[in-house]
Amino acid sequence: MLDKHLKLEIKANNMKRVFVVSDTHGCLDILLDTLASVNFSTTDDLLIINGDLIDRGQQSFEMLEWYDRANREGWCFATLGNHEHMLICAYENPSDNTYIFYANGGQWFKSLSTADKKVDFVKFFGTK
Secondary structure, eight states, X not given: OGGGGSOOOOOOTTOSEEEEXXXXXXXXXXXXXXXXXXXXXXXXXXXXXXSOOSSSSSOHHHHHHHHHHHHHHTSEEEEOOHHHHHHHHHHHOHHHHXXXXXXXXXXXXXXXXXXXXXXXXXXXXXXX
């Protein structure tokens, strides 16, 4: 399942700057403030997030929604971190993996609406 995430190829020929961050852990507002502080441009710059977009912070679901939009627009890419891997495992096989996910910051998932829990979280990282 993780083989697709061992290599990330990005053609950044038209980008003026490339930013790399990691371990944002559901802190979307902090990430957005940081990007604003460097005058990040979605048309000129590229953002690479090196895993762990979710868990621990208060905005994990919002982070995934934001990442989905940014990725579709072509200026943000992410690698799969261990927290995303735990979410996917819990999503695909809840009876075996939910405890591990919740114990490592995945409690935010419990507060999602029924409709939000039906989102295909696997799609965010293209594992299927």
